[in-house]
Amino acid sequence: MDTGVTSRIGSKFRELGEQKAKGLIIYVTAGDPALEATGELLEAIERGGADIIELGVPFSDPLADGPIIQRASERALQGGTTLRKVMQALPGWRKRVSVPLVLFSYYNPILQYGLENFARDASEAGADGVLAVDLTPEESESYVQTLRKWNLDTIFLASPTSTDERLERVASVSTGFLYLISRTGVTGERKEIAANTRPLIQRTRKFTRLPLAVGFGLSTPQQIHAVEELADAAVVGSAVVRAIEERFSAEGAAAIEKYIRWLKQGTGSSPA
Amino acid sequence: MPKEQPAVTAPDARGRFGEFGGRYVPETLMHAIEELEQAYEEARQDPSFQSEFQYLLHYFAGRPTPLYHARRLSEHLGGAQIYLKREDLLHTGAHKINNCLGQGLLAVRMGKTRLIAETGAGQHGVATATVAALLGLQCRVYMGDEDMARQSPNVFRMRLLGTEVVGVSSGAKTLKDAINEGMRDWVTNVENTHYLMGSVLGPHPYPMMVREFQRVIGQEARRQILEATGKLPDCLFACVGGGSNSIGLFYDFIPDQEVKMVGVEAGGRSLHLGDHAARFAGGSPGVLHGTYTYILQTADGLISNTHSVSAGLDYPAVGPEHAALYRQGRVEYTYANDEEALEAAQILARMEGIIPALESSHALAEVIKRAPQAGRKKVFIVNLSGRGDKDLGIFQSAGIL
Numbered sequence: 175m176d177t178g179v180t181s182r183i184g185s186k187f188r189e190l191g192e193q194k195a196k197g198l199i200i201y202v203t204a205g206d207p208a209l210e211a212t213g214e215l216l217e218a219i220e221r222g223g224a225d226i227i228e229l230g231v232p233f234s235d236p237l238a239d240g241p242i243i244q245r246a247s248e249r250a251l252q253g254g255t256t257l258r259k260v261m262q263a264l265p266g267w268r269k270r271v272s273v274p275l276v277l278f279s280y281y282n283p284i285l286q287y288g289l290e291n292f293a294r295d296a297s298e299a300g301a302d303g304v305l306a307v308d309l310t311p312e313e314s315e316s317y318v319q320t321l322r323k324w325n326l327d328t329i330f331l332a333s334p335t336s337t338d339e340r341l342e343r344v345a346s347v348s349t350g351f352l353y354l355i356s357r358t359g360v361t362g363e364r365k366e367i368a369a370n371t372r373p374l375i376q377r378t379r380k381f382t383r384l385p386l387a388v389g390f391g392l393s394t395p396q397q398i399h400a401v402e403e404l405a406d407a408a409v410v411g412s413a414v415v416r417a418i419e420e421r422f423s424a425e426g427a428a429a430i431e432k433y434i435r436w437l438k439q440g441t442g443s444s445p446a
Numbered sequence: 447m448p449k450e451q452p453a454v455t456a457p458d459a460r461g462r463f464g465e466f467g468g469r470y471v472p473e474t475l476m477h478a479i480e481e482l483e484q485a486y487e488e489a490r491q492d493p494s495f496q497s498e499f500q501y502l503l504h505y506f507a508g509r510p511t512p513l514y515h516a517r518r519l520s521e522h523l524g525g526a527q528i529y530l531k532r533e534d535l536l537h538t539g540a541h542k543i544n545n546c547l548g549q550g551l552l553a554v555r556m557g558k559t560r561l562i563a564e565t566g567a568g569q570h571g572v573a574t575a576t577v578a579a580l581l582g583l584q585c586r587v588y589m590g591d592e593d594m595a596r597q598s599p600n601v602f603r604m605r606l607l608g609t610e611v612v613g614v615s616s617g618a619k620t621l622k623d624a625i626n627e628g629m630r631d632w633v634t635n636v637e638n639t640h641y642l643m644g645s646v647l648g649p650h651p652y653p654m655m656v657r658e659f660q661r662v663i664g665q666e667a668r669r670q671i672l673e674a675t676g677k678l679p680d681c682l683f684a685c686v687g688g689g690s691n692s693i694g695l696f697y698d699f700i701p702d703q704e705v706k707m708v709g710v711e712a713g714g715r716s717l718h719l720g721d722h723a724a725r726f727a728g729g730s731p732g733v734l735h736g737t738y739t740y741i742l743q744t745a746d747g748l749i750s751n752t753h754s755v756s757a758g759l760d761y762p763a764v765g766p767e768h769a770a771l772y773r774q775g776r777v778e779y780t781y782a783n784d785e786e787a788l789e790a791a792q793i794l795a796r797m798e799g800i801i802p803a804l805e806s807s808h809a810l811a812e813v814i815k816r817a818p819q820a821g822r823k824k825v826f827i828v829n830l831s832g833r834g835d836k837d838l839g840i841f842q843s844a845g846i847l
Contacts, residue, residue, distance in 0.1 A: 286747030
């Protein structure tokens with residue numbers, strides 16, 4: 175659904191379209207390895223060439239996530255990172271990067287924060303969109319209304335197992351972009367792109383003109399390139415989180431920037 | 447709390463019992479859940495499915511179970527007449543087999559070749575492993591490391607039945623973490639796998655479907671108590687983990703306003719968050735594992751760890767239909783602590799020659815508190831949902847044996 179309001183996410187995809195370029199969306203868990211490190215990491219990820227950053231809010235029971243993001247959530251929670259702390263830090267992070275920021279959370283922390291308070295605080299802090307991984311379109315009515323009121327894009331997931339009827343429903347509540355899961359399963363790196371990614375992209379196109387981003391399992395420039403033959407953007411999550419886990423403490427944010435720069439090659443354009 | 451509102455008898459089309467229930471899952475699972483709902487609705491109206499289910503309940507599981515008048519216990523407590531619904535006598539030793547037979551047949555009907563399940567005490571895991579063997583399905587059960595250690599006899603039983611038991615080392619290493627891991631498996635293998643949820647939890651249609659497979663407990667008990675005493679009971683008691691044995695006993699009595707019902711949660715060590723699993727005493731509404739219900743959580747919406755001497759009650763959420771019954775005031779929810787449950791188990795063992803599961807012992811503990819205050823004409827039914835052989839190690843480490 176197009177609300178007519180130009181969001182930062184909408185502008186980003188328009189800009190990419192004008193340059194005939196494809197987008198790189200990077201996921202990072204807020205507070206991993208510590209809340210103080212997140213601002214620095216966001217800057218590095220932007221410098222490396224990310225077009226949009228998904229900021230994961232750690233949750234106690236991340237049932238859609240594989241081991242890498244589970245460990246990141248545990249580290250972040252151990253450091254005391256909560257949705258409230260993320261909201262408090264967000265205005266500072268917003269000043270450090272200009273790319274669109276999407277909050278990526280499980281639904282219960284948002285619900286307990288209070289939908290209205292959450293939408294207001296997120297919007298005022300400079301978030302551009304929200305993705306609640308276990309919120310189905312069927313349960314999202316007041317969530318979508320409230321987030322729209324505060325000009326936040328509502329991003330939902332579509333899966334290879336989604337029927338056409340479901341894709342239409344997902345598309346009808348989404349703004350900003352649609353996040354297509356490349357394969358069934360939890361988050362995590364995979365060697366190959368699933369065969370049903372391509373048909374999913376094609377089926378989804380029938381129901382929306384929104385940009386389509388493909389994620390879950392991507393970890394190399396080649397894979398990014400492959401999905402972007404059809405999609406508008408690729409999302410890389412676990413591979414980046416693993417790079418942070420393995421390299422950040424020893425090599426600092428520069429190593430992460432370099433890693434993003436390497437991934438960026440898959441989009442066919444280099445960072446500004 | 448408002449009383450005497452019409453009872454919740456079914457969820458609405460969106461799977462809501464009043465405001466509770468619904469579906470909160472990753473999109474990848476939604477199609478499977480919609481398929482399950484449709485398959486269940488068709489099976490429910492299919493006489494051949496029903497007759498196969500009834501056949502297995504009778505000849506394989508051993509239904510109907512007796513409603514046994516515990517005369518020595520009643521005499522000892524000096525008040526109400528106590529009747530035990532002997533679900534502990536079922537094949538595999540607990541009420542869990544009722545639901546597993548139903549869902550197992552449904553999985554076959556849907557063409558699934560693999561079952562997965564979570565288990566806390568291991569009773570649901572054993573029942574799932576049993577049904578998988580019976581129906582020739584592959585089976586994997588997720589169980590927290592902590593629970594594998596404290597309920598090890600059930601781990602061996604599952605393995606002997608040909609099931610792969612996978613230990614879960616995340617979080618508190620108990621039931622909640624086993625469900626997380628089960629959901630991750632399901633989201634990955636959804637095409638050929640049925641998630642055999644063990645309680646009235648999870649996204650719609652599970653809470654309704656599991657209740658329907660467990661209703662037989664209350665249907666039998668209602669008929670049996672009328673035969674035995676010529677009247678309806680005064681009060682029903684059952685322990686509440688996810689809440690399947692309790693809803694199974696309660697459901698067909700809900701319209702009988704004169705029948706009181708008491709659900710007993712795990713009071714654990716204390717009522718500090720993290721020390722218990724008494725959701726109605728210390729929880730608040732939120733979303734966990736696919737459903738909106740009462741959960742134990744922090745102010746930030748993180749799910750709390752729980753503790754109970756009984757692995758089967760050691761879980762931070764309660765079935766959404768219980769949340770609705772709580773709101774309506776139709777069922778009273780209370781809790782018994784670890785010590786009271788251990789004590790109740792010993793009393794039943796010595797008075798009646800029956801060793802109850804520590805889960806069921808929570809319900810007994812409440813009966814032991816209330817029976818002496820009730821008159822001798824009063825009739826209490828308690829769901830003896832499982833047998834206690836699996837708990838001998840816990841008695842040992844508590845210094846009782």
